[in-house]
Amino acid sequence: MQERVPLPTSRPRRRWSYDRFQQRAAPYMFVSPFFILFLIFGLFPLGFSLFLAFHLWNPLDGLGNWQYVGWDNFKLALGAPDQFWVSLKITVWIGLLSGVPQHLIALPLAFVINQSLRKWQSGISTILFLPYITNAVAITIVFGMLYSENLGLLNYALSVVGLGPVRWLAQPDLVPVSVAVVVFWRYVGWNVILYLSGLQAISEDVYEAATVDGASKVQKFFYITLPLLKPMMFYAFTLTIVGNMQLFEEPFIMVGQAGGSGGAALTSAMHIFNVAFRDLDMGYGSAMAWLLFLAIFVLSMINNYLFSRGGGRQ
Amino acid sequence: MKKIAMFALVSALLAGTAHAQDKVTITVAAFPSLDTSIKAVLPAWNKLHPNITIKLVAQEFADHHNAMTTALATGQGLPDVMAVEIGYVGKFAEGKGLEDLNKAPYNAEQYKKLFTPFTVAQATSADKRFIAMPTDIGPGTLLYRKDVLDKAGVDPAQLNKSWESYLAAGKVIKAKTGASLINTAQSIYGVVSRTNLKAGEGIYFDSKNNLLVGPDNARFLRAFTLAKQVRTEGLDAKIGEWSNEWYDAFKKGTVASQFSGAWLTGSLESYMAPDTKGLWRVENLPEGGYASWGGSFYAIPTAAKNKQWAWEFIKFMTMDKSQQLAAFTINGAFPALLTAQNDNIFSQGVPFLGNQKARVLWRDAARKTQPIDVNKYDSVADQIVNTELTNVLEQGKDIKQALTDARTQILRRAR
Numbered sequence: 001m002q003e004r005v006p007l008p009t010s011r012p013r014r015r016w017s018y019d020r021f022q023q024r025a026a027p028y029m030f031v032s033p034f035f036i037l038f039l040i041f042g043l044f045p046l047g048f049s050l051f052l053a054f055h056l057w058n059p060l061d062g063l064g065n066w067q068y069v070g071w072d073n074f075k076l077a078l079g080a081p082d083q084f085w086v087s088l089k090i091t092v093w094i095g096l097l098s099g100v101p102q103h104l105i106a107l108p109l110a111f112v113i114n115q116s117l118r119k120w121q122s123g124i125s126t127i128l129f130l131p132y133i134t135n136a137v138a139i140t141i142v143f144g145m146l147y148s149e150n151l152g153l154l155n156y157a158l159s160v161v162g163l164g165p166v167r168w169l170a171q172p173d174l175v176p177v178s179v180a181v182v183v184f185w186r187y188v189g190w191n192v193i194l195y196l197s198g199l200q201a202i203s204e205d206v207y208e209a210a211t212v213d214g215a216s217k218v219q220k221f222f223y224i225t226l227p228l229l230k231p232m233m234f235y236a237f238t239l240t241i242v243g244n245m246q247l248f249e250e251p252f253i254m255v256g257q258a259g260g261s262g263g264a265a266l267t268s269a270m271h272i273f274n275v276a277f278r279d280l281d282m283g284y285g286s287a288m289a290w291l292l293f294l295a296i297f298v299l300s301m302i303n304n305y306l307f308s309r310g311g312g313r314q
Numbered sequence: 315m316k317k318i319a320m321f322a323l324v325s326a327l328l329a330g331t332a333h334a335q336d337k338v339t340i341t342v343a344a345f346p347s348l349d350t351s352i353k354a355v356l357p358a359w360n361k362l363h364p365n366i367t368i369k370l371v372a373q374e375f376a377d378h379h380n381a382m383t384t385a386l387a388t389g390q391g392l393p394d395v396m397a398v399e400i401g402y403v404g405k406f407a408e409g410k411g412l413e414d415l416n417k418a419p420y421n422a423e424q425y426k427k428l429f430t431p432f433t434v435a436q437a438t439s440a441d442k443r444f445i446a447m448p449t450d451i452g453p454g455t456l457l458y459r460k461d462v463l464d465k466a467g468v469d470p471a472q473l474n475k476s477w478e479s480y481l482a483a484g485k486v487i488k489a490k491t492g493a494s495l496i497n498t499a500q501s502i503y504g505v506v507s508r509t510n511l512k513a514g515e516g517i518y519f520d521s522k523n524n525l526l527v528g529p530d531n532a533r534f535l536r537a538f539t540l541a542k543q544v545r546t547e548g549l550d551a552k553i554g555e556w557s558n559e560w561y562d563a564f565k566k567g568t569v570a571s572q573f574s575g576a577w578l579t580g581s582l583e584s585y586m587a588p589d590t591k592g593l594w595r596v597e598n599l600p601e602g603g604y605a606s607w608g609g610s611f612y613a614i615p616t617a618a619k620n621k622q623w624a625w626e627f628i629k630f631m632t633m634d635k636s637q638q639l640a641a642f643t644i645n646g647a648f649p650a651l652l653t654a655q656n657d658n659i660f661s662q663g664v665p666f667l668g669n670q671k672a673r674v675l676w677r678d679a680a681r682k683t684q685p686i687d688v689n690k691y692d693s694v695a696d697q698i699v700n701t702e703l704t705n706v707l708e709q710g711k712d713i714k715q716a717l718t719d720a721r722t723q724i725l726r727r728a729r
Contacts, residue, residue: 060409
């Protein structure tokens with residue numbers, strides 16, 4: 001342990017010394033860029049949107065021309081049959097359609113890669129991870145070509161086996177499914193990587209001990225892998241919940257700003273965007289943004305509760 | 315000799331600085347393809363005012379209007395001249411960030427009679443402020459494939475006599491050629507809802523801000539009923555606009571007619587279906603309906619720096635006949651200025667339309683188009699009504715119920 005070097009006391013005390021100022025201020029100067037940027041781009045928008053949530057404001061009227069309306073914006077969003085509820089239902093539906101299969105497939109896939117395909121692991125991971133880092137616009141164009149009603153590959157394949165054209169991006173009950181497929185495809189690789197890194201953190205010794213005790217591969221998966229993977233599962237689930245509840249770009253580019261046929265894929269984030277920036281009702285938009293935050297918070301807490309209940313979370 | 319040279323140099327320098335002091339740059343913010351119209355008039359402007367430089371800032375359509383919304387909200391980064399498209403002019407008019415051109419020093423009241431009447435109303439707010447000068451208009455028109463109609467033996471006049479005869483023609487076309495009547499049933503709603511409005515009515519609200527949408531409104535009831543009929547009788551191709559399927563249908567002639575602005579002719583010719591040249595014709599909308607389908611305006615933000623020159627440039631672009639014609643010939647922007655519409659070029663045939671004298675038809679249609687009141691909640695109503703229409707078309711929802719639900723939802727949002 002190093003002793004603290006005492007400041008030279010013999011030095012004459014001056015009212016202001018550049019050295020002393022520098023010594024005291026330097027640390028703050030070095031950390032200030034983060035705080036300045038955080039204040040401007042993090043804290044201010046947060047506070048401003050909370051402020052706006054209690055006001056009626058058309059941005060075209062200019063800053064300052066807002067009108068206090070109390071809880072009206074929240075009441076509007078929560079009252080039936082507001083589009084906010086509809087959009088929340090759509091968001092959860094697309095989220096489940098894409099999120100549940102994501103984990104049901106990513107986890108066993110990661111297990112198999114970790115157990116039997118170690119040799120090709122990096123190659124496979126790269127391929128699986130590729131959709132995640134691909135530009136959303138490019139993805140959407142490609143899937144647009146697959147889904148296209150008259151010119152698409154999917155319908156061509158169906159026509160070969162004699163099935164009629166399916167309106168993937170026009171029939172209201174199919175649109176969420178078509179969007180969910182893209183979301184699933186895009187993030188499944190990300191989850192595989194998460195689970196792989198979790199699996200690799202599990203010590204080989206545990207498996208060896210189990211082998212000695214005569215455990216089968218399936219038993220090892222359910223009694224060793226799953227319990228020890230719980231922290232990583234909690235992390236991956238949380239990311240999926242947060243990401244899916246804020247789903248915006250895939251449906252926005254695939255079916256357009258209005259959310260496609262009858263707003264069938266109008267997620268909450270898209271609805272908030274439309275209300276704030278198309279209809280220019282900033283207060284109502286901000287109120288919904290906070291309600292969406294609340295919904296995400298509650299869902300994350302439920303997730304947290306479910307994982308900690310088993311006592312397996314370290 | 316040396317002195318003279320010195321004198322000449324000094325005076326040249328002085329003249330140079332004096333010259334530099336008069337130099338002004340005004341910023342003009344626009345979107346495609348309106349920026350092409352602006353570029354078309356720049357050479358003439360630069361000749362007339364060599365010291366007034368025009369700095370053109372063009373962004374994509376949605377980006378431009380989002381940027382202008384932000385700029386108006388904060389009062390920062392505003393251009394001197396702001397281009398505004400018809401879809402936004404109502405919202406921007408109700409805001410408080412743009413100059414009222416009725417007032418001095420603009421005194422635009424005297425110029426209003428120079429323009430196609432309905433455009434002036436479009437740029438006027440509920441409290442009668444006139445916030446933007448019209449530059450181009452989009453007369454609504456009915457385009458049809460002459461070859462498909464000939465094959466089916468359908469008289470084009472049947473298309474626009476009435477909506478009933480339009481649908482009847484569609485059945486014949488479908489039976490004889492297999493082609494659909496229209497891309498989507500939603501288009502029928504679009505035209506019926508915006509034509510033959512009563513005086514003082516907007517599409518969704520009247521001039522007193524009363525909501526018109528509802529199960530008792532004959533216009534919406536008929537628009538929904540006709541759209542539903544087109545869908546049930548299998549007359550539409552169920553193709554959305556601006557999709558690859560849409561362009562493909564134009565190329566292959568699988569859709570026989572299309573409602574749009576006159577400008578669609580130019581888009582068909584330039585990129586959607588250039589090979590169909592000569593196969594298209596146009597006529598007026600059914601039942602003597604006239605509608606505006608697009609249009610652009612120029613406004614001056616209250617916080618602009620060079621309002622004087624901004625106004626001069628706007629007047630130059632909107633009220634100078636030769637500039638309006640330059641924008642028309644180079645960019646196909648249909649002039650809002652009446653005198654420009656009387657130019658010889660309008661009586662010439664349009665080659666893409668088999669040399670039909672379509673411009674005269676559009677000009678007359680534009681002059682008969684009634685002003686439609688705009689409302690700041692139009693976009694809210696538009697989204698809600700279209701969603702309900704999809705429920706009717708796709709899920710068999712009852713029409714009266716759909717209109718009742720639409721009314722309830724719009725009333726909640728329009729506060």
